[in-house]
Amino acid sequence: MRTILRLAGIGFGVLLGMMSQSAIARDLLVTAAKPDKLYVIDAKARKIVGDFHIAGANNHITTVVPSPDGKVAYVLVNRMETIVGIQLKTGREVFRANLSSPGERVKDFFAFTVTPNGKELIAYELPTRLGSSEYQVEEPRFVVFNTKGGTHAKPIRTFPAPRRIGVMLARPNGRSFYAIGFDLYEYNLKTGALMGSRGVMNWQQPAHGQPDLLAFWPVTEPSGAFSSPIYSEIQKDGAGDAVTALMTLDLKTGDLTYRDFEQTTALIFSTVLAPDRKFAYGTYTTLTKVDVAAGKLAKRVNNDHTYYSINIASDGSEVYAGGAMCDIAIYDAGTLDKKGDIELPGCADQALATLRVVHSR
């Protein structure tokens, strides 16, 4: 009963907020947390405006992908076997795709994306056939869902996929999507045809060793480009010096860049580009600011604790660090001074959840 009242109160709060600021665009932070939570936070007000339950999350939440219109957040839950769409205003479940079926267990390792028109959701599937006394690892595939498929959505198209994909990104042209794994692949959205691949592991950077990319946070807002730290070594006198580069991928133009910005002195899990792409911000134990054009570390401050997932205000004024634990830290994007903290109710654990910024009216 108390829960219902609390949720009703939040709903009322959202309604009030919408009435008073109906014409003003604002940033909503969207994050998920164990055991089964989706949170919507008014960034400027530093206030939780949505506290929603995701049915069947099974104490496991990871990737969060907002719909292009900012009305729905799709969340990968249930030990990577279920994608659920939740309406950000109401918390109502509007989409559910159970990837597994009797006799076949399917895991989606973090990777899915939504087309720019919001009509289709493309997921990555790692299937295993469950026999009576043995498992059979099957070939990976991409599956396409109609986002209007409801709460028992079934794939409308299926294509073969490479192994070890971790990030998928729909291109704004509406015709293709990127998948990042061993390399950067581009696929035709309608036919599933491989349109091309470019080096990630095979990046061919002069004097650099094989790079290491561990990217699970498909953040492209607000710049329209994906970015990630990528690590390698520069061979010198028989020994390797670890270097950190920034990888950027412009979804519109397809431009892919790798640029070293420091000899590795701190680990970074995820990065985000500022709206003007002049700076990138990264997080793990530190908050790192990278001068993109100069390829230099601009500034670094210690975080109070580990944060996995980073994002930035639509106007580039402040940086948000989430994931790993139960709060979102807010920093001034210019000075990296800490401006505040938003703690999730009951100190809910965000773990590997993606922190997203939805610019909403």
Add this chain to the structure above:
Amino acid sequence: MIKSRIGLIAAASLAFMMPAISLAEVELVRAYCSGCHHESSPGQFDRISAVRKTPEGWTMTLFRMHQVHGLNLPEDVRDQIVHHLSDAQGLAPSEAATGRFALERRPNVKDIDLGAETNAMCGRCHSIARSALQRRDADEWLKLAHMHLGQWPSLEYQASSRDRPWWTIASTQMPSQLAAQWGLSSVAWTQWKNTPHRSLEGRWVLTSHAAGGLDYYGTMTVKKEPDGSYRAQYELHDSAGSVVHGTSHALVYTGYEWRGTADFDGFPVREVYATNEDGSRLSGRWFDANHPEAGGDTVAIREETSTTILAVSPRALKVGYVGPVTLVGTGLDRSNVATFGPGISVGRVVHGSGTMTVDVRVEDTADVGAHTVTAGAATSTVSVYRRIDSLSISPEFAIARLGGGKTPSVSAQFEALGSIRLPDGTLFPIGPVAATWSTAPFDEEAKKQDDVRFAGSVDEHGQFHPAGAGPNKEREFSGNNVGNLKVIASATESEGAKADAHLIVTVQRWNNTPIY
């Protein structure tokens, strides 16, 4: 889905087969396992019959069947199935030898080295010893690879895996490679399986050493129970002179694998011992039931063995020493005379159970180094020294783990080993010596992070006790109490003899499996 199906089968089997506990052990496999593991020909069950493992290996398999597939076995049925499979499809002593350290749960042991690729493919998640303690043909190793990736899909994404086509290597190259090394059939196993194994009943003389602690010696009286298990009664002394009583209840698998649950004056202990092939010698490691990293080594021989000196305590005598030396062994009561070489005079001799204690005086004229000890026809050695010239620490590199919640800490035990310089200039090891212990930062970063303050402390016996786990707001980034330390020993008797070892204090290991 499969879980509920197996659960149903298991429940149905349980209801139907309750009396099966009294049936032959293969009947238990039929009753509890054949619902999923099809019996393709009498006594041949899919997957199960294509594998050989140690008792711990079979225990882990049944744990997984329970945890992942919902199989609920009554405890006694589980024990009988493990026993049956270990006897019918186990490893010969020579086959288990290379991975024994893992069965014995020895801490800080360097794993088997199969080369960089195999070490990364398998050994980055579990010990290579875990693989070395199994036997399968290529098709079955391939099925194991399918199980791995099907059960743990993150495998392909982890460090030392995402840098290579893990699944391609695992599914094409590894099965034949592993089968060539550890195939299902072997001459050793055929011979061992067809050899009658000697009962372990009788009296044994044993000696044991706990690193950083005391030596123990005395007798072990073993009796066989009607159910085939063994009960052991221990009458021991420690090197400080105290009497220690113990009892153990042991199951012996595959004719040689002794697994004892013991109690020594209220202290719970587990024993992982093995006999040699003719059953005349029993050896292995015992450990604290709650802290497997803390334990000692035992060697026991049958009392009827011809005169043998198993151990000399103390192992090293300082010039000027006047006092008792205890010889531990068999047949020592047949002799009233012991000799210790030139410069060591011998006095009163007292016989005990499995011991012969001799009063000695180490004269100033005694040479430093090894002295031959004789008692009847048996010989051994004792070391004589004036001062400890050099110190080393064993192990040179160790890992300790923070503890907290339901996961206990993992301590690290160090031991100071002394050496003396012989007249010819060479160093001669004299074994464990008393030391004072301290810690220091291993490098500049450890100094900056004040690891010495946060990570834990080393006690007067050389045992490092890690701190509690979890974010610590006093540390940078609210970091865990991890640390990178030097553990320093200074010989108590000889100022200046110092050594240091490297200790990493790291996070918990969450799944503490019987074979690491």
